[in-house]
Amino acid sequence: MTLDLILPWTAVLPELALAFAAMVLLLVGAFGGDKSTNSVNIGAVFSLLVVAAIVWVLQNGMGVEGKLITPGGFHTASSFTSFMKLMILAAAALCLLIAPGYLVRKDISRPEYPVLVLFSVVGMMLMVSASNFLMLYVGLELQSLALYVLAAFRRDATRSSEAGLKYFVLGALASGLLLYGISLVYGFTGTLDFVRIAGVLTINEAHMGVTVGLAFILAALAFKVSAAPFHMWTPDVYEGAPTTVTAFFSVVPKLAAMGLLMNVLLVPFKPLAGDWELLVAGMAALSMIVGALGAIGQTNIKRLLAYSSIGHVGFALMALASNSPAGIEAVLLYLAFYVVMSIGAFSVVLLMRRDGRMLEEITDLAGISRLHPGMAAAMAVLMFSMAGIPPMVGFFTKLYVFVAALQADLLWLAVVGAIASVVGAYYYIRIIKVMYFDEPVAGFEQPPEPCLSTTLVATSMITLAGVVLLGPLSLLAKLATAGLLAP
């Protein structure tokens, strides 16, 4: 009897477990005060790993083509959502692991930090799994609200508060656009369910209203993944938010929003592919160009990485625009290694400290190849990889994207991407120039935190030798793609 009641809800089990863990940790934090920060942080990492294990077990239970759908069809678990969730959970855990040192230094080490991260992750998991626009909106807002607070987490610093406010105002605008789009789609199709919308759109020719609604939804989601021309907030928020939060922003919400975007475009709006392909391709081209050109003049490394992330989103969107299984696979692989490279790069930023201050200028890296050869080499590997230079893994993920784009006859987009990578290479190798060619100024504080340096070593090793991981990982991505496209 109870089993019958519970069984239909297994699809949402990971989310429930994580929400429960977050609430427990919130209580621990509330009663334990700032002293409990460390244990809450460890607990948060632990619960992320446990939830990842649950996702893994569930996935094994339902098989590749299998799907778990909650009653009412609000929430779907498939191999695609499992893949995305595992990436999100792993990335979030890494972001929590590299955070404590920085938070202590900035005097913002509070138990709320890991709890907010957990809540945003719950939101993201709901977003990825949503199979109904209402659920999508709920998930999106849950993660956004947590993220607004995180951006302003250093509340006594003007820059952080400004970042939070900016993010909130623009984020609210995007949410408004999203709701408006959803209401249009609802009005013209009569349903909010993804599968049913697809059904309606297949049978009837889409009304203009649906297309307009799709455009609104696409714009709102572009804001969330910071794709041009909706990227304006990114550099400011990245610069203003505490660095650990920026590291988190640059990967985890992007994963979720890209997962959501794929889910929305390929399930309910699959029949409208002709309409959105060009829009996505246009955004991809713009993002790659903006990412490449915008980064050139930057002197702050966080702003630079913001533009770099815009460029990388452009590449992921290029693969998505090709609207093929190979394209989806390319997006997944691209994102997986983007996470690794980005977290690695932010570990370097977090290691940049001198005389008790955190440094953020690119020139602060001058000559560190002489003082910290290991750190400089790791950063060089990451930068060459982001620039797409072989034999680093960044080249191979770009290769997948180009293959997908050319397969879909998107030659113009591939050429734009090729030129953008050359322009982008300029600013990546400029960082290497600063580290290797310039005269050293002064070293960074020693010894670095073990967690941070381990993360840096691990991410750079994966980046360097990632090509051997590509075979098995591309197999998993294939399965995930099959899960997304399965009826």
Add this chain to the structure above:
Amino acid sequence: MSTWPLLSLLTFLPLIGALLMLFIRGTPEEVSRNCRNVALLFTGITFLLSLKVLFLFNQSAGGFQFNEYISIIPELFSYHLGVDAISLSLVVLTTFLMPIAIIASRHVTLRVREYLISFLLLETMMIGTFCALNTMLFYAFFEGVLIPMYVIIGIWGGQRRVYASFKFFLYTLLGSILMLLALIFMYLKTGTTDMTVLLQMAGTSSIFGLDVQKWLWLAFFASFAVKLPMWPVHTWLPDAHVEAPTAGSIILAGVLLKMGGYGLIRFSLPLLPEASQYFAPLVWTLSLVAIVYTSLVALVQEDMKKLIAYSSVAHMGFVTLALFSFNTYGLQAAMFQMISHGVVSGALFFCVGILYDRMHTRQIASYGGVVNVMPRFAVLFLFMTLASVGMPGTSGFVGEFLTFVGLFKATACASGTMNDQYVAMFSWAPTVAVIAATALVLGAAYMLWLYRKVMYGEIANADVAKLPDIDKGELLALLAMAAVVLWLGVHADALLDFLRSNLDYYNTLITDRSLCQVMTPPVMQP
């Protein structure tokens, strides 16, 4: 022995040496001394190993040998190595020049460990480029060369090293990324990235129609022309050469430029023969401009390295000219010229480097009468100068001579059954040859002028008077290079025989197919 993965060993032995260097400990002097020894040891062993491969190589059997195959990403990317005579000769050139480059770096004192690691990494990438038989693997090595070279120019270069390193990196990246798109396109059309399969396909029929071929050819050309370099995309070369350290210049001129030529032989000509024919007039024109124009530019240089850099562009012009004359002589000429130029220009940069290390200036005006204080050096420098000019008895002569034979042979072909377009084109071959020949005069002019200004005359100043002659290491290295140049010059058959079976095969791929099929009505595939 044959079961050993010889080519992998060859490719990654330098990398192992580089990793080993990371663990050397001690005082800075000890570290640099030990690192030098390790580098010399590993490049030396690599050279010996490449000779071993050379002896095991079966000349009479065509095709690729010592194959190694591991699939990494199904269809798209596999670790497939193998060599034929063309690539093996370039591999041996690489391994031969590396120990010399290490010897030439003895005056480097800044960050020696990183310097040598970069060079060993570079060697791995270069050998890999020549051995790779998967197009994506080829690209990975081809492009990976940029990383160590960027660092070498940027850290150990001269005054404008940062500018030069950026220019080098971005220029070559732009060229190669277009090639990447072409390679992907070929993969999508043929379903394979394996060179052996692609060559087999090309052996039976044209893989692509002429329109597609044209675009692919241009994309490849963008990459190879920059690497080669051809006029007008050669401008990165003088900058990179002038700013690179001596050993960097040796490798840049000796091996990196050959990657462009190798790419043309391996990809453009056999896989896109019709387009190669179509664009041959363009290549001829660009080559001629390169030969004549850069020779003239070399004539007015005041910087020794820049002069030799421009002469490199001119010499590589001969390579492209020969390649696009579409006959076996032309192919032989191109290969011979590449190997010969690799050794000769490497030696010339070495000579200039020897002077620079002692005087810290590359200005020709700062020298004069060096022969009086460095007699041993003077002899070897003279020999290399003459080899560069193309004196009979040196390898330089054979390469240039064969180029002209190839061109005149092209005219001879032009009679017979060819269609009008190609008759018209090849009837220009003698004219082309004559124009190219003027460059020989110019070459003699600027090289001998350089030698006279630097070596003869009164001793220019007190610094020159105090110059010590070359030491044993430098002597040995230069003698080894001189021996190769002389040997190739008097016994050119050795190399030509070695290359013959392969080049004949390529010739059938390139010439017979393209010319014959264009002129006879195309055979429809069922």
